[in-house]
Amino acid sequence: MAKILFVYPNGESYPIIPISISLMSGILKQAGHLTELFDITFLMPRHLDHEAREKTKSVEHVDVEAYWGTEQKVDMYEELKKKIVDFKPDIIAFTIVENNYSYAKKMFAAAKEVGNIPILVGGLFP
Numbered sequence: 001m002a003k004i005l006f007v008y009p010n011g012e013s014y015p016i017i018p019i020s021i022s023l024m025s026g027i028l029k030q031a032g033h034l035t036e037l038f039d040i041t042f043l044m045p046r047h048l049d050h051e052a053r054e055k056t057k058s059v060e061h062v063d064v065e066a067y068w069g070t071e072q073k074v075d076m077y078e079e080l081k082k083k084i085v086d087f088k089p090d091i092i093a094f095t096i097v098e099n100n101y102s103y104a105k106k107m108f109a110a111a112k113e114v115g116n117i118p119i120l121v122g123g124l125f126p
Helices: 019-030 050-053 064-068 078-087 102-116
Strands: 002-008 034-039 091-095 117-120
Touching: 002 078, 002 102, 019 034, 019 091, 034 078, 034 117, 050 091, 078 102, 102 117
Parallel strands: 002 034, 002 091, 091 117
Antiparallel strands: none
């Protein structure tokens, strides 16, 4: 049995988790492995995706905080390190979409500070 930590560096605050995480997690669980998710969507101080779409008038303004709550003032890199220490994964699997690579790159470095755990990267961007 392996322990796999999925990481979604959702710096743009897209309001969905990529289906690949759900599918892979389900398949791995059926095979007897343990999985957990670290998602930074709700740790972001601003919802950049929504702001950009509002500026181009492709969507109307929505009070996102009314749905998602207000931002959490935490250091997402420190939170990731805590998650790794607590869960003790055998593998860390990142899913990167669109332009979240800059967040992912910093998160790779944070994960490596905790230990030499293999990191897999997938998703649309890679």
